[in-house]
Amino acid sequence: MSSLGYFQILVFLYAFLVFSAESRKTQLQNNNYDTESSEDGAKGTRWAVLIAGSKEFYNYRHQADICHAYQILRKGGLKDENIIVFMYDDIAFSPENPRPGVIINRPDGDDVYNGVLKDYTGEAVNVKNFLNVILGNESGVTGGSGRVLKSGPHDHVFIYYxxxxxxxxxxxxxDEDILLAKDFIQVLEKMHQHKRYKKMVIYVEACEAGSMFEGLLKKNLNILAVTASNANESSYGTYCGVTYPPPPxxxxxxxxxxxxxxxxxxxxDLHDMSKETLKQQYQVVRRRIGSDAESEMRSHVSRFGTEELLKDYLVSYIGTNPENENFTSNGFISSPMFNSSLVNTRDIPLLYLKKKIEKSPMDSPQRQEAQKKLLDEINHRKQIDESITEILRLSIKQNNVLNLLTSTRSTGKALVDDWDCFKTMITSFQKYCGAKVDYGLKYTRALANICNMGVDMKQTVSAIEQACSIK
Incomplete structure (x- = not known):
């Protein structure tokens, strides 16, 4: 045999050994987090809690996101017994769903609803159940499967909200059931105190999501939180009817x-998660959503907590799909989304109703109903906008109050100091003004600013009642 032939054989054997070693590495990484913790702590279990906190068909995207995440975790090697799913489950079989029993998360996407095991649906999707589930408190949950996190000191926990x-x-x-940042942080600290995890990663998709952790999440808890937006801005929907690429x-x-x-x-979906770190995914996602130069039309992906966890490989939390072992970055699209592909999430209900009107026959009951709902929504938003200004004026006895609507605290400082005051203001705003989380409660920063000024709570509650009764 020629020297060239021997060389080709050696190259082949070397490539084979490298491939085998990488495959074995991925298998070991998955196995190490698929096994209950051993005596010496060398192994742990991966746990995940997925929660879609909305209902109604115009909020389709939230349940689609959660179902997609479930499919990734299952393909990644996590077991159903270690994944807990919260979703209202009114989308897949909604009369409005053009594909009954199917949910997609991208224009050309597969069905992500198929096979999802749901633990808490309908009214069981609530703050009390969510907090008790992550605390592992079985006696505290009502309805649903009753399953809770049974994680321990060697385990990795992934929460996606x-x-x-x-x-x-x-x-x-x-709408009246809200998760306050302070309550969430207190539960996370309690989990740390009781050694309910070794490391934890939290992804949050929501407007002003950074305010859930800014100035609140300590760096020594071994928790990394990544949010869709910073503390002061909206998040954005995509694959909408007016965006590119459009949905079907x-x-x-x-x-x-x-x-x-x-x-x-x-x-x-594409990467080998045994070779991609949390930091690498953070950078990919931040780059895809957009740069700081486009701040008016973009949200800014942010991170909080224990930044050392950014070095960890994603396989430790969400597993890795064996089919992705040979992935290369060639052709992977991570460039920024076009502005035309994004819709401010607070405008999505209006878009939904406008499109419903366009698609309904003239003079049909469906069109008339959608027109009425759109007009009611626009009027309600106008009333909320006017009411918050009046609330601020009555509370602080000043006419120039517009700065309180947008005034933010310095970076690294929590939204509010007196969370009891803040909760009282929100409850009153909901009760007297009908403020909802998808629009009206965007003004909670103004309510927090009132609390930070030390204004008397009774006086402010009276101002809220007075301002909204006028409307």
Missing amino acids: ADHGAPGLLGMPD PEYDGNCLGDAFSVSWLEDS
Whole structure:
């Protein structure tokens, strides 16, 4: 045999050994997090909690995001017994769904709903259940499967929350049921105190999502939080009827996903997660959503907590699909999304109703109903806008109050100091003004600013009642 032939054989054997070693490495990484913790702590279990905090068909994207995440975790090697899913489950079989029993998360996407095991649906999707589930408190949950996190000191926990948000809070299907940042942080600290995890990663898709952690999440808890937006801005929907690429025609007017969510989900669909770190995915997602130069039309993916976790490989939290072992970055699209592909999430209900009117026959009951809902929504928003200004004026006895609507605290400082005051203001705003998380509660920063000024709570509650009764 010629020397060239021997050389080719050696090259082949070397390539084979490298491939085998990499495959074995991926298998070992998955196995190490598929096995209950050993005596010496060398192994741990990966746990995940996925929650879509909204309902109704115009919020299609949140449940689509969560179902997509479930498929990634299952393909990545996580077991159903270690994944807990919260979703209202009113989308797949909604009369408005053009593909009954199917949910997609991108225009050419596969069905992500098929096979999803849902633990908490309908009214069981609430703050009380969510907090008790992550605490591992079985006696505290009502309805649903009753399953809770049974994680321990050697385990890795991944929490993914997709919903509407506002400064200092995240929503739930019941508009009056909100998750306050302070309450969430206190539960995370309690989990750390009780050694319910070794490391934890939290992804949050919501407007003003950064306010859930800014100035609140300590760096020594071994928790990394990545948010779709900073503390002061909206997040964005994508794959909507007016965006490029558009969804299939039958979905026109609805958003199939959220910009942050589809960015990390599609990245995970393609990459070998045993070779991609949290930092690398963070950079890919941040780059895809857009640069600081486009701040008016972009949200800014942000991170909080223990930044050392950025060095960890994603396989430790979401697993890795064996089919992606030979992935190369050639052709992977991570360039910024076009502005035309994004819709401010607070405008999505209006887009949905406008498209519904366009698609309905003239003088049909469906068209008339959609027109009425759109007019009611526009009028309600106008009343909320006027009411918040009047609330501020009555509370601080000044006419020049517009700065309180946008005034933000310095970077690294929590939204509010007195969270009891903040909660009282929100409850009153909801009760007397009908403020909801998808629009009205965007003004919670102004309510926080009132609390930070030390204004008397009773006086402010009276101002809220007075301002909204006028309307």
